[in-house]
Amino acid sequence: MFVNMPKVLRVAVALLLLCTWVIPSAGPHLASAEESVKAERADGNVFQANSYDSYLQTHQNAARPDRNIVVQGGSYTFAEGMEPKKVNDAGDRQGNFVETGDSGSIGWDVTIPEDGLYNLSLRYFTVDGKASSIERMLMIDGEVPFSGARSFLFPRIWTDEKAMEQDNRGNDIRPRQVETFGWQEKPFRDFEGYYEKPYSFYFSAGKHTITLVSLKEPVIIDAIEIGQIEEPPTYEEIKKQYEQQGLKETSGQTIKVQGESAQFKSSPTLYPITDRSNPNTEPQSVSEVRINTIGGHNWRMPGDTITWKIDVPEDGLYKIAIKGRQELLRGVYSTRTLRIDDHIPFQEMREIPFYYSSEWQMNTIGNGEEPYLFYLTKGTHDLQLEVSLGSIAPLIREVQSSILELNAIYRKILMITGGVPDPFRDYNLEKKVPEMVEVFNKQSDILYKISDQLVEITGEKSDQIAILTKLAYQLKDLAANPESLQTRLESFKINVGGLGTWILQVKEQPLEIDYLVIASPEQRMPKAKASFAKKMKHEISTLLSSFFIDYNSIGNSSESERSVTVWIGTGRDQAQVLKAMSDDSFTQQTGISVNLKLVSANVLMPATLSGQGPDVAMQISNDIPVNYGMRTAIYDLTQFSDFEQVADRFRDSALTPYKYKDAVFGLPEQQVFPMLFYRKDILEELKLDVPQTLEDIYEVIPVLKKHYMDFALPIAETSGVSTLEPSKAFAMMLYQQDGTFYEKDGNSNLDSEASMQAFKRWTDLYMNYKLPLQFDLTTRFRTGEIPMAITDYTFYNTLSVSAPEIRGLWDFVAVPGIQQEDGSIRRDVSSGGSAVIMMDQAKDKDAAWEFMKWWTSKDTQVRFGREMEGLMGAAARYPTANIEALKELPWPTKDYQSLEKQWEWVKGIPEVPGGYYTGRNLDNAFREVINNGTNPRDALYDYVEEINREIDFKQKEFNLKQS
DSSP: OOTTSOHHHHHHHHHHHHHHHHSOOOOOOOOOHHHHTEEEOTTSOEEETTSHHHHHHHTTTOOOOOOOEEEEGGGOOEEESSOOEEEEEETTEEEEEEEEOSSSEEEEEEEESSOEEEEEEEEEEEOSSSSSOEEEEEEETTBOSSGGGGOEEEOOOEEESSSOEEOTTSOEEOOOEEEOOOEEEEEOOOTTSSSSSOOEEEEOSEEEEEEEEEEEOOEEEEEEEEEOOOOOOOHHHHHHHHHHHTOOBOOSOEEEEEGGGOSEESSTTOOEEEOOSOTTSSSOOSSSOOEEEEEETTSOSTTOEEEEEEEESSSEEEEEEEEEEOOSOOSSOEEEEEEETTBOSSGGGGOEEEOOOSSOEEEEOBSSSSBOOEEEOSEEEEEEEEEEOGGGHHHHHHHHHHHHHHHHHHHHHHHHHOSSOOTTOOOOHHHHSTTHHHHHHHHHHHHHHHHHHHHHHHSSOOHHHHHHHHHHHHHHHHHHOGGGGGGSHHHHHHHHHHHHHHHHHHHOOOEEEEEEEEEOTTOOOOOSSOOHHHHHHHHHHHHHHHTTOOTTOOOOSSOOSEEEEEEEOSOHHHHHHHHHHIIIIIHHHHOEEEEEEEOOGGGHHHHHHTTOOOSEEEEEETTHHHHHHTTTOBOOGGGSTTHHHHHTTSOHHHHGGGEETTEEOOEEEEEEOEEEEEEHHHHHHTTOOOOOBHHHHHHHHHHHHHTTOOEEOOOOOOSSOSSOOOOHHHHHHHHHTTOOSBOTTSOBOTTSHHHHHHHHHHHHHHHTSOOOSSOOHHHHHHHTSSOEEEEETTHHHHHHHHOGGGTTSEEEEOOOBEEOTTSOEEOOEEOEEEEEEEBTTOSOHHHHHHHHHHHHSHHHHHHHHHHHHHHHOGGGOOOBOOHHHHHHSSOOHHHHHHHHHHHTTEEOOOOOTTTHHHHHHHHHHHHHHHHHOOOHHHHHHHHHHHHHHHHHHHHHHTTOSOO
16 A cells, blocks of 8 residues: 555655654653652652651751640540540549540640640550551641551550460460450550651640541540650660669579560460470470460561560669570561660660571670660569661661652653563653653662661671662663663563562561570570580480371360361461360360361362261362262251351351352351452542442543553452352453343353343453453552552452552552442442361261351451461451451451442352353353454353353253253
8 A cells, every 4th residue: 555655645654654753752741649749858868748757857947845735535625427435444543534436536625835846645545346456547637747647556465365274285285365454655656667766746836636536446545645755865874873873783683584474465466486496495395395485477567565574583783685586587687675664774775686597596685795784673574575677767768768759750651661662662761751860860879878778787788688789770770771771661660569578578577585584794694505415415306206296286175075177278377276276265165176187178079089088178169069069078057957047147148159059068268359449649640530330440441541551350360270260350240230140040141131241341341441461460559550450358468568668558449330220339249258168978067067156156257367367467367258257357447348338249159060161161252252353242152052061961960950
């Protein structure tokens, strides 16, 4: 066609194409939210204007008046969204208190006598709740003063339920952690530990309003104190006070406090643990389990505290030593803050370092040359160690600021180059994003500076330094050669993501403690390391014992004639927690012992056929119960008289996958369903509202695409699963149009008109709007490439842990739906999950049923969820199917309300004989349309015939249908 054009026309077209190639379009330029709220600090570093750094910069010349204003809790002036209760006595105190709820807000009027910066602290008494820390947002005169004030955590107090006990094999049983209610006073401070000192708030002289917005948990408030928190003196000043007061060193005193005997903890996960690696760990046994240490991986998050009671025999000066081990964090030392009787003795105790070593070490607290001395009076004292970030905190803040700025630049670049840049095209990025080179140079210098400071602080180079220097080098090179960026965009994104991982690694500060020693200055400390001969003896004894002792078995706390064999197919952590719970709860209550075994789920059927299967199997995927039940391998739970009562614990949607005709072959453990996640900051940049309907999605996607961003729908898991489940995106659209997967006779209903319309809607999103088929949602959500996605609500857990740099910049709500004639919106979605089942060959079915009822009960599910979250962090928040249990898990009130709103719209996908063909062929039809452009109706009709053919075959095989 081009060849046949007249010569003049060919020349004109050629010139036009040349201009298009040589003179790139300006492309969309969008000012990011970060850019619009930046401020310049004195040292040249950039930070967000609504951050605490910016807030202090604004009020850097403000005075710090020596005033103390006490605002009584009971003197509140207003409350919204809650009904506060006035309380006159709580614990061992009487006064003018107020009990606040877990949602709503409450405010107080206060008169400030003098302009200046003040610290705030809260005196509170914990009450029954969801066993998580109390969370509040602070507002002053109706506004949040800075972003950090959006969330303050006030911990509870936990202790051992009872003294250590032993099972019938002589092994120690870890004591359960229970809450003890008491008064505490805590300052308003950064709960993530990025700021070592409590926050300061500016008040002008005059009348002000202080508001606390409840985000999580009820609490009784005694008072809010406004004043100055005194800085502790230095050790040199304390030494002079010792001399002036004539305080003497004690002599001949040695007090040893075992780590596992801690009195109080700020979290139920700070329970005592076991160490068998060293013969010097106290107490020690080569054949029995001894719970002999505390801390470790569980004791790693900033703000977590452990408190020990110590009995001091006489007044005087003592030294303090800690036998500890920090073997998890290499390249950065772990830090603790020491308090005695709730006070930091001197400034040096804000940061006690524990360096990396695989061996136990005796750390005498001192300056390296001499031990610090502490004055203790005769009697009982509280010695508390708190996880802190110390000198590393400002470095983490700098890196977090760098991530935000680099991600903002990355999104601007993406708007010009797209996700897959043309390597042969010069995009002139340095002209279209004029600040790019300057940002790269500046952030490179910052990262190099941080890596140098890290070497100076820790005294070594490590992989923690390498992450920083690698990106710093790349940024400097990109600034010098900006034309190479389009070929290195992916590695740039990966390296920026590595900074987020760096924050996660460095933020965690683990430490394991064997015991503490409080001793007179002249006393010699016990040796932490065992001699070579002692180690050899220990290893040989352990080896010999291994021939006679099963270390993987956990004994029962009581003998019982009845027992139930339970298989669990997830992980060892889950199995150990479950075994401990069943021993101290289920067995104690029923007298039925539990023989728990960690077994892969794929051996369940072979073991059952050979007569070697369990009585009960847990964590079973949704496709198995009905599939095995039709083969009479699983017992029908409706045979028990109290089944209906137990079934009321769950929503009908959770039971749907386990029902077939009148039988039910399992009880739900977990139920997971989709929700809409979105980046608040990016939607604000693009001036977009959160979509409420599918029509809104059609309007949102073009705006995102214009800026080379994507909207994401859930993609069915294809690896590591025995059966491909039906797409949750298709199920959402099908259910919202009142469609169903199957007819009453079990045949597929996917050839219905509702199904055809849903299938076309689904495929059109990929054909016409080019939604991504494969993506790493976590990474792309963090960078902002996918600022909006519908995915399982457990993605909340992932973001809470793996994306600290965007904390507060995202949210989740119920999915968009179809608007009805009355104005309401249908938001139907499907769900997935797991079940607990009883095998038909179970010898004692009543005992097995008792276990299943106990396991799915509210109290057990809540405890298991809390234990797992404590053991593995917020990433392991348990998606229980028990309606009441989910309410008790530590969800912020607003987030739980969003979950509950969506949960009301959840529908289960039934299982039928041959139903495994549904997900597989639905995906085949989808691929046929996407890859080959086949008409959606034709493709779905063809594969529905395949589905019905398999269903018909299976129904005949199991005599469920007359031939």
